[in-house]
Amino acid sequence: MQTKKKQVHWRAHAVLIVVLVAMIYPMVWLVGASFKPENQIFSTMNPLPLAFTISNYITGWTATGNSFTLYLANSLTVSLCTVVANVAACSVAAYAFARLDFAFRRFWFALMLGTMMLPFQATLIPQYTIFYQLNWINTFLPLVVPYLLATDAFFIFLMVQFIRGIPRELDEAAELDGAGHVRVFFSVILPLLRPALLTTTILTFIWTFNDFLRQLVYLSDHSRYTAPLGLNAFVDRASGSSYGGMLAMSVVTLVPTVAVFIVSQRRLVEGVATTGIK
Amino acid sequence: MSENSGTAVLDPPVDDRPAAAPVRRKRKRHKHNLAGYAFLTPWLIGLFAFTLIPMVYSLYLSLTKFNLLTAPQWIGIENYTRLFSDPRYLQSIKVTLLYVVTSVPLKLAAALLVAVALNRGLKALGFYRATFYLPSLLGASVAVSVMWRQIFSRDGLVNQFLGLFGVQGADWIGDPRFALWTLVLLSGWQFGTPMLIFLAGLKQLPQDLYEAAAIDGAGRFTVFFKITLPLLSPMVFFNLVLETINAFQTFTPAYVISNGLGGPIDSTLLYTLYLYLKGFGSMQMGYASAMAWVLFAVIGLFTAIYFWSARKWVNYAD
Numbered sequence: 342m343q344t345k346k347k348q349v350h351w352r353a354h355a356v357l358i359v360v361l362v363a364m365i366y367p368m369v370w371l372v373g374a375s376f377k378p379e380n381q382i383f384s385t386m387n388p389l390p391l392a393f394t395i396s397n398y399i400t401g402w403t404a405t406g407n408s409f410t411l412y413l414a415n416s417l418t419v420s421l422c423t424v425v426a427n428v429a430a431c432s433v434a435a436y437a438f439a440r441l442d443f444a445f446r447r448f449w450f451a452l453m454l455g456t457m458m459l460p461f462q463a464t465l466i467p468q469y470t471i472f473y474q475l476n477w478i479n480t481f482l483p484l485v486v487p488y489l490l491a492t493d494a495f496f497i498f499l500m501v502q503f504i505r506g507i508p509r510e511l512d513e514a515a516e517l518d519g520a521g522h523v524r525v526f527f528s529v530i531l532p533l534l535r536p537a538l539l540t541t542t543i544l545t546f547i548w549t550f551n552d553f554l555r556q557l558v559y560l561s562d563h564s565r566y567t568a569p570l571g572l573n574a575f576v577d578r579a580s581g582s583s584y585g586g587m588l589a590m591s592v593v594t595l596v597p598t599v600a601v602f603i604v605s606q607r608r609l610v611e612g613v614a615t616t617g618i619k
Numbered sequence: 620m621s622e623n624s625g626t627a628v629l630d631p632p633v634d635d636r637p638a639a640a641p642v643r644r645k646r647k648r649h650k651h652n653l654a655g656y657a658f659l660t661p662w663l664i665g666l667f668a669f670t671l672i673p674m675v676y677s678l679y680l681s682l683t684k685f686n687l688l689t690a691p692q693w694i695g696i697e698n699y700t701r702l703f704s705d706p707r708y709l710q711s712i713k714v715t716l717l718y719v720v721t722s723v724p725l726k727l728a729a730a731l732l733v734a735v736a737l738n739r740g741l742k743a744l745g746f747y748r749a750t751f752y753l754p755s756l757l758g759a760s761v762a763v764s765v766m767w768r769q770i771f772s773r774d775g776l777v778n779q780f781l782g783l784f785g786v787q788g789a790d791w792i793g794d795p796r797f798a799l800w801t802l803v804l805l806s807g808w809q810f811g812t813p814m815l816i817f818l819a820g821l822k823q824l825p826q827d828l829y830e831a832a833a834i835d836g837a838g839r840f841t842v843f844f845k846i847t848l849p850l851l852s853p854m855v856f857f858n859l860v861l862e863t864i865n866a867f868q869t870f871t872p873a874y875v876i877s878n879g880l881g882g883p884i885d886s887t888l889l890y891t892l893y894l895y896l897k898g899f900g901s902m903q904m905g906y907a908s909a910m911a912w913v914l915f916a917v918i919g920l921f922t923a924i925y926f927w928s929a930r931k932w933v934n935y936a937d
Binding site: 350353354356357360361364365366367368370371374383385386430433434436437438441442443444446449452453456458459460461462463464465466467468469470471473487489490491492497521522526547548550551552553554557558569572573575576584587588591592594595598599602606607609610613 | 649650651652654655656658659661662663664665666668669670672673674676677680685687733736737739741742743745747748749750751752753754756757759760761762763765766767768769770772774775776779780808812815816864867868870871874875878879891894895898899904907908910911912914915918922
């Protein structure tokens with residue numbers, strides 16, 4: 342019995358590793374190719390560069406007008422502002438839904454769940470015209486301000502679920518000590534909500550950093566370009582002259598999100614597994 | 620987070636207070652009206668300013684001719700009637716439906732298979748889980764689409780691999796017969812999120828049924844189709860709804876792989892890409908708003924069909 346089980350495991354590992362390698366190979370190839378001289382990129386499947394060079398990074402960095410230093414700085418600005426806005430706004434709304442008893446609570450809650458199912462295209466055009474009237478095009482405001490008002494209902498839902506798991510006795514004890522809702526929120530709920538806040542932070546960062554359509558629509562001035570838009574500038578030319586630079590900059594734009602993933606993967610996997618998301 | 624939180628999204632909120640006598644509760648005033656609405660204010664402003672009012676505004680715009688620079692001009696339902704005589708629009712619907720009905724089952728099947736394979740108390744589970752999950756986290760980025768475009772190019776990785784077996788691969792991205800399938804594969808590659816949800820579901824399944832099946836000598840396939848799949852059906856349902864909604868909204872890979880045009884010969888003209896081209900390329904914002912409303916209706920229809928059919932195949936026995 343014991344040996345049979347071991348054998349089965351051995352087979353399972355073999356199959357899984359083949360699948361895993363097939364999945365990861367393109368990414369390994371991408372990183373390898375970014376260090377190859379231009380003429381070797383498509384000549385071999387071997388991801389390891391025969392002649393190692395960083396020239397793709399040097400030429401790619403400034404090949405699209407502005408430098409990737411600026412694009413990355415813009416992306417980080419947008420992503421970090423969005424994270425702060427989203428965490429703050431969603432936790433406040435989640436506290437109300439999970440703990441406070443007010444009129445029409447169920448109605449608003451159902452409406453919130455409904456907005457999770459709403460395709461973002463449905464509001465893209467009218468939002469654009471509103472931001473256009475406000476003169477916010479080519480600023481980061483259209484990307485950040487909606488999050489300041491908790492428009493990403495998914496994270497409210499995630500936090501509501503989490504707060505429901507926090508024993509109510511803790512709130513009640515604080516209330517007996519004379520704490521109001523603001524005190525309870527800040528000194529009881531928020532500290533215990535930390536795991537959900539972390540999941541929110543990580544996912545918001547990665548999704549915002551990789552977001553493309555909204556940035557494409559709202560930012561057309563080169564000085565406002567984010568990393569995905571900078572990379573897209575390579576694609577738009579599509580001259581085929583500098584694949585090396587394009588691949589190198591693809592790697593560059595993946596580094597921040599992969600780094601965040603590596604640091605936080607345990608937390609993240611748990612968070613996704615227990616809530617279920619995109 | 621309860622064991623069924625995967626499906627909890629579909630349930631109304633649970634009131635977790637000890638049940639007071641129902642008669643008294645009816646008369647009881649809500650305790651925290653002031654605080655509740657104070658905490659809810661940012662969300663309420665966002666709901667109206669960025670969702671509800673834009674939705675209504677979009678409905679109005681869809682009945683006008685509007686190019687952003689001049690005032691909207693009322694034309695009634697003309698945009699909607701024009702939609703269905705616009706060959707590119709009909710093509711984008713065809714492409715999108717084909718994409719949705721192939722990519723969603725592919726992704727869910729891959730997710731389920733890998734989840735079942737992982738759910739045997741394997742060593743290094745954490746490593747597998749994290750690595751399989753990574754593509755779905757990065758998949759929406761421009762960089763991954765650029766990578767995909769390169770590996771499916773005429774002399775890309777895929778064709779070099781096929782070359783090992785003496786097979787001459789096609790120009791996958793440049794050939795209208797194949798371009799959409801590279802997008803379907805890219806979607807299948809991102810099976811990590813539904814996989815994690817399935818894995819969480821598998822962990823909750825009652826072991827006694829499996830023990831009983833083993834005593835009865837049931838084979839692995841019987842166990843999977845008669846026990847695992849029915850018990851997991853709420854998770855299948857949940858993933859099906861979410862992934863369908865996501866698939867309808869796919870934009871970035873189609874844009875990157877086709878240089879923002881939906882080519883070759885409109886074979887990758889996904890709905891959102893065409894909406895973008897109409898709304899922001901040729902500034903026909905009334906027309907694009909009408910497109911958005913049709914999309915909204917189609918997604919609503921799909922979701923309604925899922926919920927309606929769920930009574931027949933989703934098992935809520937527990």
